[in-house]
Amino acid sequence: MTQNRQPAWLDNAIFYEIYPQSFMDSNADGIGDFQGIINRLDYIRELGCNALWLNPCFESPFGDAGYDVSDYYKAAPRYGTNEDLKRLFEAVHARGMHILLDLVPGHTSVEHKWFKESAKAERNAYTDRYIWTDSIWEEPTGYGSLRGISDRNGSCAVNFFSHQPALNYGYYRPDPSKKWQQSMDDEGPKATLEEMKNVMRFWLGLGCDGFRVDMAGSLVKLDEDGKGTIRLWQNVREFLDREFPDAAMVSEWGEPDKSLQGGFHMDFLLHFGPSHYNDLFRCEKPFFAGEGDASEFVKYYNASYEKSERKGLICIPSGNHDMDRLARSIHGENRKIAFAFLLSMPGAPFIYYGDEIGMRYVEGLTSVEGGYNRTGSRSPMQWDNSTNAGFSSAPREMLYIPQDEAPDRPTALAAMADGHSLYHEIRKLIQIRQTHKALMNNSEIEFVYAEKDRYPLAYLRSSGEEKLLVVLNPSSLEASFPFHGRLAEAVYCFGESAVQNDTVVTVKPCSAGFYPVR
16 A cells, blocks of 8 residues: 655644534624634644644535535535635634645535436436436435435435435446446546535635545445545545645545545544444443453554554544543543543544533433434533633523533633643643654554453554553553563653563553653
């Protein structure tokens, strides 16, 4: 596998994920916006993050929180104008930071003009923009569908919710008996891909630094081994190398051997599927809650690491808009140990807004904008103790999602004032990561101890001659493991320092440390 030339800024990028409608409201309508983000950029930079991932901000009916795009070329008016978004890009760059937009190439809203044209009985330029069968009585195999909604005789495949018709990038191996299954090389799928490149060209031209790509591995259908989708993204990589060589591409794929081959620079470790990511943070007994198992996660990670030729470009987020808040299952000081892990692993770290202050999952909320059980993780940011926790000066009933109403809800202001807070531990961890090459995004990893149902978790990070042993023990018991190198004084230590006796390292309960290896 040939590694893609990576933009230099990705080498030490630490991302902060912003859910725009929940971050900061500057115009008192109860919904966050671009100007609100601009107003809080210094907070993000002070934390230590030098890059942003902005969840979808294009025009949308918001049936799925913006992942149902109705116009790829227009910012959602609730957030501001295209010019406002351009000003956000400029403000980010003025602080030495970078920004990725969330690209949703697999589907649109039913309100997109492409879909409305595609649904017409008369053939037109958009007839093949989506996946349609030839008969209203036939559904696309393996997918749900939209049907009986237009004069066109056929059913349209959907990608997720029933209002998100799937864009047509073709089938890797079309079934000859189903004439409606087009190949990747047919004119319709090729036109879809070219238009998506135009979308990317438009926003890169306005100043964004690249894209996090939603469901990146799902575009070509009947593509069991991903070969067609890899080929599609290689086509995009050629275009970017030619016109925007510094544009960063991060995929939601979960298979780095495929995404990196397709031309992405980094891949997300998914919270669903076989990754065992949630064994660490979100299950009945999470490892970082002090009573779980990390061994299956390590097995999967190692397999992915080897498949991708030890590139280590696997991004592990603290959380995101699709999963429970970290604070729902990891409590107290154990959150600091969880972040010691997140900020010492390869790949670019991603911090979900509010996780740095321990924002809670808000229980019992009615679904908002297609959030369902995810809604409790999307509540507005809590800045201070003023009205609406400083998020908005709108009346409380206008907030588009209710906030955590607990009297002791965490706030950024309180976290910044408390020198022992999670916020300050994260700041310290980021500073240490940025001053040690062995801890950076592209440096190597080797797991030293990850036994089933045992603590601690230990791994070596290395770059050139620098080697650091990371030891994490979120359990309430002292733990030991064999290690044959010699440890020097820790460059980072939370709790009590580890003790080495010949070839055995013993670590205290609820502790974490990064130790140079001689």
